[in-house]
Amino acid sequence: MRILVVEDDPLLAAGLARVLNRGGHAVDRADTGIRADNMLRATSYELVVLDVGLPDIDGFEVLRRTRLRRARTSVLVLTARDGIEDRVHGLDLGADDYLTKPFAIAEFEARVRALLRRTSIPSGRRLFRGLSVDTEIKRVKVNQVPVDLTVR
Ligand code: CA
Numbered sequence: 444m445r446i447l448v449v450e451d452d453p454l455l456a457a458g459l460a461r462v463l464n465r466g467g468h469a470v471d472r473a474d475t476g477i478r479a480d481n482m483l484r485a486t487s488y489e490l491v492v493l494d495v496g497l498p499d500i501d502g503f504e505v506l507r508r509t510r511l512r513r514a515r516t517s518v519l520v521l522t523a524r525d526g527i528e529d530r531v532h533g534l535d536l537g538a539d540d541y542l543t544k545p546f547a548i549a550e551f552e553a554r555v556r557a558l559l560r561r562t563s564i565p566s567g568r569r570l571f572r573g574l575s576v577d578t579e580i581k582r583v584k585v586n587q588v589p590v591d592l593t594v595r
Contacts, residue, residue: 449473
């Protein structure tokens with residue numbers, strides 16, 4: 444899956460990208476809201492990990508613009524703020540899930556998995572003719588014969 448990590452803290456951004464890479468995902472990074480918005484216009488991502496506090500436009504504004512374009516990207520909002528109002532605001536703007544910093548990497552990974560499950564092709568679905576994809580066990584078959592692919 445293609446994932447965009449929007450985070451201006453370079454250490455955290457690198458850490459999240461590493462974790463997602465290890466999970467077999469292709470990861471791009473943006474460190475400002477404007478850059479994130481431009482990348483979201485140019486590329487379609489399955490998931491955006493979106494920090495709220497950014498140097499220019501904040502994560503909420505990036506989210507608002509993304510939803511205005513009716514993009515189907517899943518959005519996981521990260522914030523240092525723990526106010527109920529922020530949480531509600533993010534969800535009202537169309538965030539799919541919410542994680543308050545600091546968070547455990549295991550929880551981050553679990554939420555990413557849950558969001559990607561929602562967007563991925565239903566398990567065992569036949570795409571056309573002999574081609575079937577099982578996203579749970581990451582297995583592709585052509586005419587019932589398993590095909591070896593990399594995780595990505
Ligand atoms: Ca930040």
